[in-house]
Amino acid sequence: MNTDFSRIYIDGEWKKGSSDKTVENVNPFTGEGIVTIQAGDKDDLNEAYEAAVRAQAEWQKELPQKKRAILEKVVTVMEDNKELIIDWLIKESGSTAMKAEVEFGASINIVKEAAGFPFHMEGKIMPSQTPGKENRVYRNPLGVIGIISPWNFPFHLTMRSIAPAIATGNGVVVKPATDTPVTGGLIFASIFEAAGLPKGLLNVVAGRGSEIGDDMVTHSAPRLISFTGSTEVGRHIGELAGRNLKKTALELGGNNALVVLEDADIEQAVESALFGKFYHQGQICMSLNRILIHRDRYEEFTERFLELAKNLKYGDPEEKSTNVGPLINSDQVERILKDIEASVEQGAEIRLGGQADGNVLEPTVLTGATNKMPIAENEIFGPVAVLIPFDSEEEAVDMVNDYSFGLSGSVHSSNIERGTSFAHKIHTGMIHVNDQPVNDEAHMPFGGEKDSGLGRFNGEWVLEEFTTLKWLSVQHSPRDYGPFISQLK
Known part of the structure; x- marks a missing residue:
């Protein structure tokens, strides 16, 4: 397996990018450079897409057992x-050892799930309203899929698109985030190359969004753009794709809430909230943005939450006991600190943390906040917990649904049916009773509503995204076209 990630990967070859710009890969904890990559430009991108088109034409005809064998x-x-x-996950994305282990396992599950897809490309034989006709429906690959990958869970969220795309007979071009060009892109070229994937099917072009970002979408080759990232960028991609009549699979931002009803098991709710908030520094699209607690249990919850949050170990992600590592870059730290400051000015109180050392932001807890403060209204994407009280179940529903996002969520109640009933009222693509919102299983539909995206990943649902249907009819006996033809004879 190749481990020199200083070059991009096109048509089965590791090559120097053609741009005069570079992608500087930096360890977010130490600030030290890891590798410098000569960036790809529009010519490289065009070469990659053309290679994918050529290779896909043969790959789609390959036997399903051959596709499955590659994924195995x-x-x-x-x-x-x-x-x-x-x-690489630890040193490039700032993953703690615990998070990197889980991300690796989730990625393995995605590939194992996708390995069965070549045998799920099923069609149908259906009746016809025309005498002597047989209707057939075939499921075919789209052709070429463009993948723009994120920096927060780069390995898992990129593999989530690559594996099913290859399994369903498509070619792929990946543009990784510039913060994680290896774990979000180049490492997959090495893995699939070692697995024997035919040349040209998977191409990785590390480059700046300002130079090749729009062309990733507007190039004539890809029929679908898979993007995981911010809603702002997702809207732009959607607009470009729409103008070019391309499909999109967009997994975007979230403003996820954990709701603690008055009959909740507080210890269970606190543990769920700690994990859902601070896992991977809160840099997950599903991470908790708001923790809403019934006022009758607010003090009890807050006391226990602070008691445990004080024990979170933060700092070096290479230390196996670290719970909270660095944010991906200094821009993220500065953005979050500004939201904290603005919220404190509006009446919120910092009960824990609130300071940063380099890119490491201390686990932070705010109380006295409202649902309209910047730290609640904006997607935090960092290790800051906001505890907000509510007075009634109806108020909690309104507070959760108040924003335009709808990715994930959770609710705690000792009455399962009550918790389920509450969950049904939340406008979101995913929600969990007596758990927290960070859940992803390879066989379950993953995606959001409203401003949180379009489409679904995982399991049979991703087949709908990465394939297309063809209606083919067969006229077994001569068709009678009625007077249109008879009057001509």
């Missing part, structure tokens, strides 16, 4: 190189 080999290559992958 991918699992083996990943397992053989687990330490390498985890090391």
Whole structure:
């Protein structure tokens, strides 16, 4: 398996990018450079897409067992190189060792799930309203899929698109985030190359969004753009794709809430909230943005939450006991600190943390906040917990639904049916009773509503995104076209 990630990967070849710009890969904890990559430009991108088109024409005709065998080999290559992958996740994306281990496992599950997809490309034989006709429906690959990957869970969220795209007979071009060009892109070229994937099917062009971002979408080759990232960028991609009549699979931002009803098990709710808020520094689209607690249990919850949050270990992500590592870059730290400051000016109180050392932001807890303060209204994407009281279940529903996002959520109640009833009232793509919102299973539909995105990943649902249907009819006996033809004879 190639471990020199200083070059981009096009048509089965590792090559120097053609741009005069570079992608500087930096460790977010130490600030030290990891690798410098000569960036790809529009010519490289065009070459990559053309390679994918050529390779896909043959790949779609390949036997399903051959496609499955490649993906099974991918699992083996990943397992053989687990330490390498985890090391890169830690040093490039700031993942703690605990988070990197989970991300690796989730990615393995995605590939294993996708390995069965070549045998799920099923069609139908259906009746016809025309005598002597047989209707057939075929499921075919789209052709080429463009993937723009994120920096927060780069390995898992990129594999979530690559594996099913390859499994369903498509070619792929990946543009990784510039903060994680390896774990969000180039490492997959190495893995799939080692697994024996035919040349040209998977191409990775590391480059700046300002130089090749729009062209990733507008190029004539891709029929679908898979993007995970901010709603702002997702809107732009959607507009570009719409003008070019392309499909999109967009997993965007969230303003996820955990709701603690008055009959909740407080210990269970606190533990759920700690994980849902501080796991991977809160840099997950599903992370908790707001923790809403019934006023009758607010003090009890807050006391216990602070008691445990004080024990969170933060700092070096390479230390196995670290709970909270660095944010991806200084811009994220500054943005969050501004929202904290503005919210404090409006009456919120910092009960824990609130300071940063480099890119490490202390686990922070705010009380006395309202649902309209910046730290609640804006997607935090960092280790800041906001505890907000409510007085009634109806008020809690309104507070959760008050914003235009609808990705994930959670509710705690000792009455399962009550919790389920509450969950049905929340406008979101995913929600969990007596748990927290950070859940992702390879066989379950993943995606959001409203400003949180379009489409669904995982399981049978991703087949709908990455394939298309063709109606083919067969006229077994001569068709009678009635007077249109008879009057001509």
